[in-house]
Amino acid sequence: MQEPMAITLQVASEPALPFGHGVGHDAQAAFPPELEWQERALCAQTDPEAFFPEKGGSTREAKRVCLSCDVRVECLDYALGNDERFGIWGGLSERERRRVKKRAV
Numbered sequence: 001m002q003e004p005m006a007i008t009l010q011v012a013s014e015p016a017l018p019f020g021h022g023v024g025h026d027a028q029a030a031f032p033p034e035l036e037w038q039e040r041a042l043c044a045q046t047d048p049e050a051f052f053p054e055k056g057g058s059t060r061e062a063k064r065v066c067l068s069c070d071v072r073v074e075c076l077d078y079a080l081g082n083d084e085r086f087g088i089w090g091g092l093s094e095r096e097r098r099r100v101k102k103r104a105v
């Protein structure tokens, strides 16, 4: 009989997605100052799954929401600075953010 495999879970000190979009944040807890922009994240009031579509899924609805979001610049800056790999941030997909980063180098 095989031994059961040990699984180790690592808990990041920084909040993981989808917190980055203000979703899942404890409304009673204050955001750290560098993340206060998330209090105004428009996506926190919408369907968070639209911002993390399945591979090949549509990003149109999420990008439409981003166009009206007051913290779009802060959100994109955060995503670029923290190398966010998944989802729509600041109105850009992962691929679009990679292009922005390449151009900045």
Ligand code: SF4
Residues within 6 Å of the ligand: 021, 040, 041, 042, 043, 044, 051, 065, 066, 067, 069, 070, 071, 072, 073, 075, 076, 088, 089, 090, 091
């Ligand atoms: S720009 Fe888009 S992803 Fe970023 S906080 Fe606003 S709605 Fe959410």
